[in-house]
Amino acid sequence: MASGSGAYPTNITNQEGPSLHGPFPYISLVFKLTSTLIIISMASLVCVTIKKTKRLHRPHNILVANVxxxxxxxxxxxLIPASIMYIAFAAGTENFINCSLLNFTYHPVIAYxxxxxxxxxxxxxxxxxxxKYKRIMNQHVVTGMICISWLLALAISVHILFTKSGHEVPEYGVCLSEGIDFLKAILTYAIPIFxxxxxxxxxxxxxxxxxxxxRKQVQKETRLSGATNQVEALQQKRRQIRKHMKPILTLxxxxxxxSFITLAFIILYILGRVLLAGTVYDSIMEYVVKPNIIFLIPFFHPIVYGIHFKQIREPMMNMILRCYNRCTQNSAVP
Structure with missing residues (x-):
């Protein structure tokens, strides 16, 4: 499941282990490492920008920081459990990361x-x-909303720690599930997403x-009475709505x-299962693409909020330029 589930459907033949070896496990590991570094860098930059820019200290932006x-x-x-499984397999030692722990680590999907x-x-x-907005959405309410998002994620996912499902494939750092186990994974992650x-x-x-x-009310009042206090109040309300439209469009x-990332993966995966079962393509989708598709969505979020969302993009670019100029001046001093 592209949206973040760690349990994957497979056929009975996969119980014997993957038939795809060579450089593919290392390609998968390098992709995980690279994606994680990029996600940490970009998401941290967005969070630091929100923290250091006083005008961004608003409920919407604090919730964005939580994402x-x-x-x-x-x-x-x-990355971490998968890397431990990689290292254990390469060293020839016993793997101690089980499917329950591996699947539980995906609960941040529900949180965001x-x-x-x-x-x-x-x-x-x-x-x-x-x-009444400022009075309703005060600091305590926003903090409560963030706590609720994480408590829901833990409440929905905690049962996974006590449920044995699927089998581990240490060579690729994944857990493969089928039948009722796969159905449980869908119910755990797909329902909150839906x-x-x-x-x-x-x-x-x-x-x-x-x-x-x-907008229609403003036009009607303007035609009937021209410039009045009521029209001005409606115009002010319209400006407020327009101010909030950018965050809505970004969301x-x-x-x-x-949705596009998820649907594209599902189509490619089903085509491989139906038309190319048992081929190299099928194995690549099962062991390389599917475990790594989860990194694309958290990669996508900071890009949108850091590049498309003007309220964060402009102070972030200013902060980067100030840091660059400061570093340039310090290097030129000697």
Whole structure:
């Protein structure tokens, strides 16, 4: 499952171990290491920018920082157990990483998906209750929302630690599951992801309708009475809605990107299973592509928020330029 499950379906022949050897395990490990370093660097840069820029100390951006933290944790917790399995296999020692621990490390997936729901709720409150927004979305509420996202992730995933499912393949640092075990993995990870997509989409549709209604109301009042206090109040509300539209559009890009990555993987995987079963392509998808697809989504998040989202991009670029100029001046002093 491309969205982050660590349990993968396989056929009975895979119980004997992978038939794909050579450089492929090392290619998979190098990809994990490289992706993790990039994710940590980019997500940390977004978090530091939010922390050091006072005007970014708002509920939406604090929730974005929580997404970045979940991305870093997912990358690290996906890399470390897999690396231990690689090392144990290469050294010829007994592997002590089991499927229960390996699958549990993917619970940050649930944390960042629930955080996306929180971001949507924040925007609904901002547009639906503009004058009460600061009082409703105070520091304690935002902290509570972040705690809830992680508690939900742990509550949904903790049973995995006490459930033996699938079998380990130390050569590739993965856990393969089939039948009822694969169904459990789908229920554990797919349902929260589906709920996040549905809730976030509905909330964004509501916001788009709200923005359209205010716009039509402004036009109607302007035609009837010209410039009045009521029109000015509506114009102010319209400006507030437009200010919050950029974060909403950014969140939609995130959702579309996540969905595209997941659907592309599913199509390629099913085609390989149906049309090219038993071939090298099938083995590459099973042991190389599928375990590593999880790194693409946390790689995608900091790119969108660090490049597309102007509110973070501009102070981040200024911070990088200041750091570069400071380093250049220090190197020129001697």
């Amino acid at each position: 970045m933290i979940a991305d870093v944790m997912l990358a690290l917790w996906s 998906h629930t955080t996306f729901i929180m971001i949507s709720i924040d925007k609904v409150v901002a547009i639906g209750f503009p004058f 709920m996040e997509a549905v809730i976030t989409t509905l909330l964004n549709i509501y916001l788009a309708i709200k923005a359209y209604q205010v 939609l890009i995130i959702l579309l990107g996540n």
